[in-house]
Amino acid sequence: MAYVLDTAGLPAGDRVEAVHTAMMYASAPCHVIHEDPARPVYARMGVWDLGDANIFTHRSSGIRLLRTAKLARQDAMPVIALSVQQRSTGFLEQGRAGPFVCARGELLGVDLSAAYDYSWSGDGAAGCLQIPVDRLGLPIDVIRSALGRLPASPLYRLVTTHITALSQNPDRITSDQSAATVAAASIDLCRALLASAARTDRHSSATRAVLAETLLTQIRAYVRQNLSDPDLTPARIATTHNISLRHLYKLCADAGLSLEQWIITERLQGARHDLLTPANRTRPIAAIARAWGFRDPTHFTRRFRARYNSTPSQLRASSTEARTPGDPVL
Known part of the structure; x- marks a missing residue:
């Protein structure tokens, strides 16, 4: 266009x-x-x-x-x-x-x-x-x-x-x-x-009927806007949308979605993106983890390795070497 x-x-x-x-x-x-x-x-x-x-x-x-x-x-x-x-x-x-x-x-x-x-x-x-x-x-x-x-x-x-x-x-x-x-x-x-x-x-x-059909879309949008908040819990999501916790889990189950796993996956994807961004090469990994709602760096590393078969530091090092072969790894 x-x-x-x-x-x-x-x-x-x-x-x-x-x-x-x-x-x-x-x-x-x-x-x-x-x-x-x-x-x-x-x-x-x-x-x-x-x-x-x-x-x-x-x-x-x-x-x-x-x-x-x-x-x-x-x-x-x-x-x-x-x-x-x-x-x-x-x-x-x-x-x-x-x-x-x-x-x-x-x-x-x-x-x-x-x-x-x-x-x-x-x-x-x-x-x-x-x-x-x-x-x-x-x-x-x-x-x-x-x-x-x-x-x-x-x-x-x-x-x-x-x-x-x-x-x-x-x-x-x-x-x-x-x-x-x-x-x-x-x-x-x-x-x-x-x-x-x-x-x-x-x-x-x-x-x-329309609101019921679109509620999960609203919930997804809300979660994405609040991924950096470590206190983002299913209970808070349910309260914010004026539904019970049980109803929240049913909505997710009907859509084939595991709520907690989806939140973690979204956070890990955001962290991975930041780790691969050249402007963040000197930014501490712990700071990136906190920015995506992970309070505990060890927990973040364990989840990251399980998801991507690599630790955050290994991913950053390999990415840095691929972009600038002669530079030291930060």
């Missing part, structure tokens, strides 16, 4: 039309209204395929994207966008809700298949994940109900951080061999966010 548009190489007189054409391709057809068309506008947009979804980034001078009801009726495939405001402040009006103000670093949800009015002033930017509604496995009324109250979900900050990371380095993420796994996990996280935000008595049966 390449950038859809970068106006830096275009004459000023051609930019307004170029931005409109690019927006038609990158997101939903809409009227593109520039804050100050008398001055040269600028824009840079990009779209990257990520499985069944896509990452869309947009930075430009002040702009208003107006999608009318007439334009909305022309689309056959509903799509939602979960967008993190990266520069300036975003303003969204959609449905009967009043204007939604999205500060920098916050997340907003837009139903791209419906009418909306979205804008920012001055130098603004946003990065978003665009997902077809049929990939979310949620009724459209549940999704629309959720979009207006995303901050009410306990997953709001987690998903905001995730989408921010996706939009900061989309080239590398989408070209990596793990892109398909990232895509599935991203859709699953967004699905859980919407389901939890939409939880009401009227929708409780639909959202409860």
